[in-house]
Amino acid sequence: MKAIRCREWGAPDVLRLKQAESPSLERHQVRIRVHAAGVNFADSLMVGGTYQVKPPFPFTPGLEAAGEIVETGSAVDGLRVGQRALAVLRNGGGYAEEIVLDAAAVVPIPEAMDFVTAAAFPVAYGTSHFALTHRGHLQPGETLLVLGAAEKSPENPLRKWSLSLHGELQLFWRCRGDRR
Numbered sequence: 001m002k003a004i005r006c007r008e009w010g011a012p013d014v015l016r017l018k019q020a021e022s023p024s025l026e027r028h029q030v031r032i033r034v035h036a037a038g039v040n041f042a043d044s045l046m047v048g049g050t051y052q053v054k055p056p057f058p059f060t061p062g063l064e065a066a067g068e069i070v071e072t073g074s075a076v077d078g079l080r081v082g083q084r085a086l087a088v089l090r091n092g093g094g095y096a097e098e099i100v101l102d103a104a105a106v107v108p109i110p111e112a113m114d115f116v117t118a119a120a121f122p123v124a125y126g127t128s129h130f131a132l133t134h135r136g137h138l139q140p141g142e143t144l145l146v147l148g149a150a151e152k153s154p155e156n157p158l159r160k161w162s163l164s165l166h167g168e169l170q171l172f173w174r175c176r177g178d179r180r
Contacts, residue, residue, distance in 0.1 A: 001019070001020055001021075001022045001096060001097045001098055002017055002018065002019060002020065002096070002097050003017075003018060003020040003060045003095060003096035003097065004016070004017055004018075004060055004061065004062070004095035004096070005017075005018040005020065005058045005059070005060055006046075006047050006057065006058060006059050006060070006061055007057050007058045008057065009047070009048055009049030010047065010048060011044075011047070011048065012044060012047055014047065015047065015061070015095075018058075020060065020096065022098060023098075023099075023100040024100070025071055025073055025100055026073055027073040027074045027075040027076075028073050028075045028076065028102055028103055028104075029072075029073045029076070029100050029101060029102055029103060030069050030071065030072050030073065030076055030079055030085070030100070030101065030103050030106055031069070031070050031071035031072075031098055031099070031100050032065065032067045032068065032069055032070065032085060032087055032098060032099050032100075032101075032106070033067045033068050033070045033097065033098050034065045034066070034067040034094065034096060034097055034098060034099060035066060035067040035068065035115040035119075036065065036066050036067070036115040036116045036118070036119035036120075037062045037064065037065040037066075037094040037095050037119050038062070038063065038064035038065070038094065038119045038120045038121075038122070038123055038124070040063060040064070040123045040124070042063055042123060043061045043062060043063060043092075046061050046063075046092055047061055053090065053091055053092070055091050055092055059091075059092055059093075060092055060093045060094070060095050060096050061092045061093075061094070061095050062089060062092055062093055062094025062095035062096070063088070063089050063090070063092060063094060063122070063123055064086065064087065064088055064089065064094055064119055064120070064121070064122040064123050065086070065087050065089065065093075065094035065095075065099055065119055066084070066085065066086040066087070066109060066115045066116075066118035066119040066121075067084070067085070067087075067098075067099075067115065068082065068083070068084055068085070069081055069082065069083045069084075069085055069106075070098070072103070073103070076103045077103075078103070079103055079106060079108070083108055084108065084109040084115070084118075085106045085107060085108050085109055086106070086107050086109055086118040086119065086121060086122060087099060087101055087105055087106050087107075088105045088107075088122045088126075089101060089105070090105075094119075132144070
């Protein structure tokens with residue numbers, strides 16, 4: 001298997017595509033063939049050695065990935081081979097052709113969501129969710145104005161989340177070029 005490997009702290013140009021050993025599978029884990037991986041500011045912090053998690057060298061960055069489950073451990077329930085799924089990798093590892101991780105960190109992807117969207121979902125939308133609920137204490141009946149909303153579509157995951165969690169929430173979007 002090939003993976004993007006980091007052997008020293010630095011800018012993203014220290015990363016190299018290398019042959020890597022395929023991880024063994026334990027009974028509570030799943031193996032996913034990666035179709036897409038998220039690229040985030042946190043990944044660059046990890047590669048630079050300034051993220052709160054500092055894996056030992058060499059390591060594979062990538063905090064989120066999406067793909068198809070190709071193998072499940074004997075104790076895994078609720079996930080199956082062939083299922084599309086996204087994964088949250090707290091210690092990195094997503095920049096690889098395949099990943100192995102605890103089934104608890106894997107979520108099935110809805111049929112309407114593509115791999116690229118799913119791979120970008122956990123960090124970006126998880127951060128938004130945390131900021132709005134735990135830091136901003138957003139409550140039903142309040143109004144939220146989203147500036148720089150690159151995606152105004154009703155299919156936007158943040159919009160769906162806000163409507164499902166806060167049915168009474170008023171949500172306004174503003175994008176560059178939006179003349180309303």
